Amino acid sequence: MRTRSPRETRDLGELIGRSVPPGTVIAFRGGLGAGKTTLAKGIARGLGVEDEVTSPTYTLVFEYRGRMPLRHVDAYRLSSPAEFEEIGASELMGTDGLCLIEWSENVAAALPAEAVVVEILPGDGPEARIVEISGSPLEELLP
Numbered sequence: 001m002r003t004r005s006p007r008e009t010r011d012l013g014e015l016i017g018r019s020v021p022p023g024t025v026i027a028f029r030g031g032l033g034a035g036k037t038t039l040a041k042g043i044a045r046g047l048g049v050e051d052e053v054t055s056p057t058y059t060l061v062f063e064y065r066g067r068m069p070l071r072h073v074d075a076y077r078l079s080s081p082a083e084f085e086e087i088g089a090s091e092l093m094g095t096d097g098l099c100l101i102e103w104s105e106n107v108a109a110a111l112p113a114e115a116v117v118v119e120i121l122p123g124d125g126p127e128a129r130i131v132e133i134s135g136s137p138l139e140e141l142l143p
């Protein structure tokens with residue numbers, strides 16, 4: 001899927017947030033400035049989160065209340081899957097909520113096989129992005 005502005009990326013996120021079932025883990029891939037947090041903001045909006053969503057770079061995790069709990073993890077500062085386990089990976093990825101993981105590459109071995117992988121790649125121009133979604137159930141839900 002291609003987006004042509006931050007707004008389009010947020011709108012795509014909103015669509016994801018509206019349709020995602022509880023227990024979903026979304027593993028983001030893509031470098032600094034790719035648009036992971038922008039997409040996460042849209043997902044939160046689709047989930048009905050009213051609080052402002054900001055990057056949990058320093059705190060590692062922010063939790064929000066929406067139609068299900070949203071747990072937003074930034075694994076940038078985690079150097080191993082074991083460190084993710086130490087901050088409570090299994091609860092963060094619980095069956096009751098939605099877990100979004102930025103810099104998921106850093107904790108790949110701790111992710112469930114069913115995690116939805118969302119990779120954001122540069123597109124054709126500064127505001128263009130390619131968003132590649134792989135894994136059930138989101139693959140089927142989106143146009």
Ligand SMILES: Nc1ncnc2c1ncn2[C@@H]1O[C@H](COP(=O)(O)OP(=O)(O)O)[C@@H](O)[C@H]1O
Nearest residue numbers: 004005006009032033034035036037038127129
């Ligand atoms: N199509 C797009 N989708 C998302 N962000 C975009 C897009 N075009 C430009 N941007 C800009 O890229 C930056 C993405 O930042 P952010 O979402 O924090 O990235 P990340 O969390 O991947 O580091 C923002 O400054 C945003 O305005």
Ligand SMILES: [Mg+2]
Nearest residue numbers: 036037055102
């Ligand atoms: Mg970010």
